[in-house]
Amino acid sequence: MNAPLIDPFARAITYLRVSVTDRCDFRCVYCMSEQMTFLPKKELLTLEELDRLCTAFVDMGVQKLRITGGEPLVRRDIMTFFQGMSRHLDSGALKELTLTTNGSQLEKYADALYAAGVRRVNISLDTLDETKFAEVTRWGRLPQVLRGIDAAQKAGLRVKLNAVALKGFNEPELPQITRWCAERDLDLTWIEVMPMGEDMGDTQRIGQYWSLKDVRAEYENHYTVTDLPESTGGPARYVRLEETGQKIGFITPLSHNFCESCNRVRVTCTGEIYTCLGQEGSADLRAPLRASSDGDGLLKQAIRAAIGDKPKGHDFDYSRQQVAGKMTRHMSHTGG
Ligand code: SAM
Ligand code: SF4
Numbered sequence: 001m002n003a004p005l006i007d008p009f010a011r012a013i014t015y016l017r018v019s020v021t022d023r024c025d026f027r028c029v030y031c032m033s034e035q036m037t038f039l040p041k042k043e044l045l046t047l048e049e050l051d052r053l054c055t056a057f058v059d060m061g062v063q064k065l066r067i068t069g070g071e072p073l074v075r076r077d078i079m080t081f082f083q084g085m086s087r088h089l090d091s092g093a094l095k096e097l098t099l100t101t102n103g104s105q106l107e108k109y110a111d112a113l114y115a116a117g118v119r120r121v122n123i124s125l126d127t128l129d130e131t132k133f134a135e136v137t138r139w140g141r142l143p144q145v146l147r148g149i150d151a152a153q154k155a156g157l158r159v160k161l162n163a164v165a166l167k168g169f170n171e172p173e174l175p176q177i178t179r180w181c182a183e184r185d186l187d188l189t190w191i192e193v194m195p196m197g198e199d200m201g202d203t204q205r206i207g208q209y210w211s212l213k214d215v216r217a218e219y220e221n222h223y224t225v226t227d228l229p230e231s232t233g234g235p236a237r238y239v240r241l242e243e244t245g246q247k248i249g250f251i252t253p254l255s256h257n258f259c260e261s262c263n264r265v266r267v268t269c270t271g272e273i274y275t276c277l278g279q280e281g282s283a284d285l286r287a288p289l290r291a292s293s294d295g296d297g298l299l300k301q302a303i304r305a306a307i308g309d310k311p312k313g314h315d316f317d318y319s320r321q322q323v324a325g326k327m328t329r330h331m332s333h334t335g336g
Pocket of ligand 2: 024025026027028031032069070071102124
């Protein structure tokens with residue numbers, strides 16, 4: 001029952017990303033519409049169910065757990081969940097517990113996260129301009145996030161910034177953002193905007209698809225750029241800027257095929273498992289989770305069956321006029 005999870009293409013599944021809520025205190029234009037209808041609370045996995053679910057995955061060989069959302073830190077009592085997961089770090093079964101956050105609640109929670117064994121956080125930040133920040137996040141306020149970053153670093157957390165590359169929006173800020181990260185010893189990764197959700201209208205107003213090939217070319221105008229061989233089994237590729245020694249990441253789900261080394265699966269806050277970010281296929285884990293209250297036999301069976309159906313790869317493609325392989329669900333649903 002606890003044998004490692006190997007998919008049909010011989011990829012070992014060791015990395016799980018779990019969305020713990022669909023709610024958020026921001027409304028980023030590329031992620032949510034302004035008027036979002038959120039799920040009724042009873043649809044969400046409870047904190048206890050999230051614990052059982054993650055524990056089942058850890059039993060079956062998952063070594064890295066990333067918590068996401070929506071905004072994970074707006075889920076009530078979420079620290080209880082993190083504290084619970086720290087037992088798997090203590091036992092050595094889990095190698096890393098981490099999260100992706102917009103940073104708005106870090107001032108409050110950074111110390112508690114560190115105490116629970118979290119050592120690294122990804123913080124999403126697209127611009128250092130207060131007005132532009134309010135524009136892209138609609139509800140977010142930059143100073144609060146900057147205080148969150150300070151708190152995280154003070155608590156001892158290693159911080160990586162994730163910036164969505166938006167042509168004509170944060171494009172002119174690339175040198176400034178890069179310098180700012182160097183000064184503060186923050187890692188930086190650029191993400192290509194993905195065609196998630198039915199309506200990308202506001203994203204198109206604020207900025208457009210900015211290919212990371214072009215982002216890289218922009219770096220080459222200012223720095224000597226060296227490719228780094230390391231791979232995390234995910235969509236990120238890294239370069240080093242020789243002049244500063246900085247490592248810059250590029251997440252290029254659209255222009256780079258990384259599927260052959262994919263080691264990850266995602267579970268939504270309602271317990272649906274998506275074995276590929278770019279495919280619609282999902283399976284329900286909530287029913288087996290709720291049905292197997294003593295022991296997690298049914299749950300583990302359902303997880304194994306889903307991994308057995310993991311597709312080979314995805315079909316995003318911007319190269320045609322029409323966005324092919326476009327997904328109808330939002331990132332906040334699957335968890336970015
Ligand atoms: N609220 C948290 C945050 O913003 O970090 C975690 C969830 S958010 C959905 C995770 C990541 O997905 C963020 O870095 C966000 O910028 C990214 N994201 C959301 N929608 C996206 C899109 N359409 N294309 C590319 N990245 C997107
Ligand atoms: Fe919220 Fe993160 Fe989506 Fe922005 S990207 S709306 S912070 S879930």
